[in-house]
Amino acid sequence: MKAYPHLTRPGRIGTMWLKNRMIMPAMGTNLGNADGTISDNIVNYYARRAAGGIGLVITEVCSPEHEGICIPGEMEIGDIKFMPGLSRIPHAVHANGGKVALQLAHAGCFSTEALIGTRAKTPSGIGSLQLPGENPRPFTLEEIRDLIQKYGVAAKRGRICGYDAIELHGAHGYLPLQFFSPYTNKRDDEYGGSLEKRARFALNVIREIKAQAGADFPLIYRMSGAEYVEGGFTTEMACQLAIWAQEAGADAIHVSAGTWDARIQNFFDVMAGKLSSEGLNLTDGIGTSVWVPPHYTRRGSMMHLAAEIKRHVTIPVVAVCSITPDMGEEMLAAGDADFIAFGRQTIADADFPKKLLAGRPETIRTCLRCNECLAEVMNNCGLLCAVNPEAGQEYEVYQQCLPTRAPKKVAIVGGGPAGMQAALTASERGHSVTLYEKCGRLGGQLYYASIPDFKLEFREYLDYLIRTVEAAPIEVKLGIEADVDTLKGGGYDEVIVATGAVPMTPDIIEGDKADILDPLAVLDGQITPGQSVLVCGGGLVGCEVALQLGEKGHDVTMIDLLDGIAPDMAIYSKWVLQARLAEAGVKIYAHHAITKMEKNDVTCRNLETEESVELTGDSVICCLGMRPDRALLEALIEDGSLPVTPVGDVNSARKLMQATQEGHAAARLI
Ligand code: SF4
Structure with a gap:
């Protein structure tokens, strides 16, 4: 038992009492309908978070007018036709014991003409670095006054719909920030120029919301505690x-940091060598990832901004940014914030507040900060999670993990993430489960993926999986390689094969194949490479081996066929990885086809010039991909006497998300 007395005690924002100090901040989901209306899926997604015990749910962005959207299908409230759907969210959240704030957000320069059917409006016609092809125009004074009024109408509608509060989004480059920033606001009228005039838009919106929705209706103002771009505003x-x-009239301040442009600008500055971690600290997540800091960054990199703002106001302050429950508890105890927002952690484990209330933090499924959820959304798909198979699919009947009426004897072969997830789901449903793992420990590829210093969250997730498997009524047989006879002799009704994948050994290796190093053995410390290392392959494994060695002082060169590195990685994670690789001095030969690998040499062809390039090093590591280990699967299929379901990398080598989803699905279908 571990107590979290500060996080778990009730708190108040204006007239709104919250049962604890834990808040789910706004995060995009793409779970709504394409026309901006509310879907069953999004209602159930928020209801599930409320059921998990979070004190306050804050919805994703909802625009007060159609011209303020920046994502296809973004929630809107500029027309009364949206109100019936929008009211379903508070109904569902309240039915599950929670409270919910509607976030009002206008994208300004992040809108596109293709999306809104007209040129986007911004304070001074200045666009965003992320949308170089757009041609926004400045707001007229009349349009500003009209929009302020629309914010008020939107808040009033939100109150009528049943929301407990409004959060006005003025962080990350949304419109109130665009007006406040000297980087984007060059106006010389009452809404531009001095600090006071640049603040006027945000303040008039706050006043209008209070005037229209009621002075007693709680309003949280979300803002960036610093802009982190040259020419922007300071703390x-x-x-x-x-x-x-x-x-x-704001009842609370929610402190984030940065803008979209800041992270783009800072990333390019680092890659150009203009900025280093001595300045805007990349590994702090400030430079390139800002409000979705990946596991390559330090946790809690914006906490100091919340603490600083707390010293200037008397209303409650909400802190955010990869804060762990322990860090949050400490921050509240120190009086540096009043509430803690937990973002991706609420996706990874909706029940984590209840687990903290029960004093059982060890049962929390850790968010990896891998940003795969965000990658799904940015790919215009609905949100999914790498570790929580239910996330984003709460509504789908097929996802429901119901107790079985006909318990079966199930063998699962392979103790990696797919096998462990399958074992947990099958066991939870009431099946009798035996989990075979041929080596002496559970983990599979996840064991190796969690070794680098910058993969702490992966180690925590692996530990969580192992602890949960050990606590469940699952028979674990370590060090036993299950074959067809073992499985036939075991009297099993079903077999799930999760034997994973092994590193590929390509034909281009010349000489003794054993001279080319296995990346997993290098990560595990079984092999120590020489001082200068050639890493063949710039996928995720190659990049992380290169980074681990580069940061340990090796002279690393990485070669890959493609233009960029880690093509499957979520962009905001990749920016930080690229920046860290650059800072670790890793040299990258992109767009080079490897034609020969030997003990100390790699030959490759520059795909632009067609020139042959010879590289020499003390060690060569082959990270050219993984191949499924299908021997047992094929033998079982050949034998034909047992129902078999393959899950995870044995189907084809992919990411953790597919392992989790497939392991869960196979066990649910038994
Ligand atoms: S996908 Fe990754 S970052 Fe997103 S919630 Fe799940 S574990 Fe966390």
Whole structure:
């Protein structure tokens, strides 16, 4: 038992009492309908978070007018036709014991003409670095006044729909920030120029919301505590804005950091060698990832901004940014914040607040900070999670993990993430489960993936899986290689094969294949490469081996066929990985086809110039991919006497998300 007395005690934002100090911040899901209306899926997604015990759910962005959307299918409230659907979310959240705030967000320069059917409006016609092809125009004064009024109408509608509060999004480059920032606001009228004039838009919106929705209707103002871009606003200016926001009627300040442009600009500056970790610290997540810091970054890199703003206001302050429950508890105890927002952790384990309330943090399924959820959304798909097979599919009947009426004897072969997930789901449903793992430990590829120093969350997730398997009524047989006879002799009704994948050994190796190093053995410390290392392959394994060795002082060169590295990785994670590789001095030969690998040499062809390039090193590591280990699967299929389901990398080598989803699905179908 571990107590979290500060996180678990009730708190108040304006007139709204919350049962604890844990908040789910707004995160995009793409779970709504394409026309901006509410789907069953999104209602159930939020209801599930409320059922998990979070004190307050804050919805994803909802625009007060159609011209303010920046994502296809984004929630809108600029027309009363959206209200019946929008009211379903508070109904569902309240039915599950929670409270919910509607986040009002206008994208300004992040809207596109293709999406909204007209040129986007921004304070001064300045666009975003992320949309170089767009041609936004400045707001007229009349349009500004009209939009402020629309924010008020939207908040009033939100209250009528049943929301407990409004969060006004003024962080990350959304419109109130675009007005506040000297980087994007060059106006010389009442809404531009001095600090006071640049703050006027945000403050007038706050006043209008209070005027239309009621002074007693709670309003959280979300803001960036610093802009982190040259020519942008500072923390000192942000503190002044927070003071004014309080005076204008805000009931709480939610402190994030940065803007979309900041992370793009900082990334390019680092890659060009103009910026280093001595300045905007990349591994702090400030430079390139900002509000979705990946596992390559330090946790809690914005906590100091919340603490600074807290010193300037008397209303509650919400802190956010990869804060663990322990860090959050400490921050509340120190008086540096009043509430803690847990973002991706609420996706990875909706029940984590209940687990903290029960004093059982060890049962929390850790978020990996892998950003695969975000990658799904950015690929215009609905949110999914690498470790939580239910996330984003709460509504789907097929996802429901119901107790079985006909318990079976199930063998699962392979103790990696797919096998362990299958074992947990099958056991939870009431089947009798035996899990075979041929080596002496559970983990599979996840064991190796969790070794680098920058993969702490993966180690925590692996430990969670192992602990949960050990606590379940699952018979684990380590060090036993199950074959067809073992499985036939065991009297099993069903077999799930999760034997995973092994590194490929390509034909281009010349000489003794054993001279080419196995990346998994290098990661595991079984082999120590020489000082200069040639890493063949710039996929995820290659990049992480290169980074691990580069940061340990090796002279690393990585070669890959493609233009860029880690093509499957979520972009905001990849930016930080690229920046860290650059800072570790890893040289990258992109767009080079490897034609020969030997003990100390790699020959490759530059695909642009067709020139042959010879590289020499003390060691060569082959990271050219994995191949499914299908020997047992094929033998079982050949034998034909047992029902067999393959899951995870044995189907084809992919990511953790597929392993989790397939392991869960196979066990659910038994
Ligand atoms: S996909 Fe990754 S980052 Fe997103 S919630 Fe799941 S574990 Fe966390």
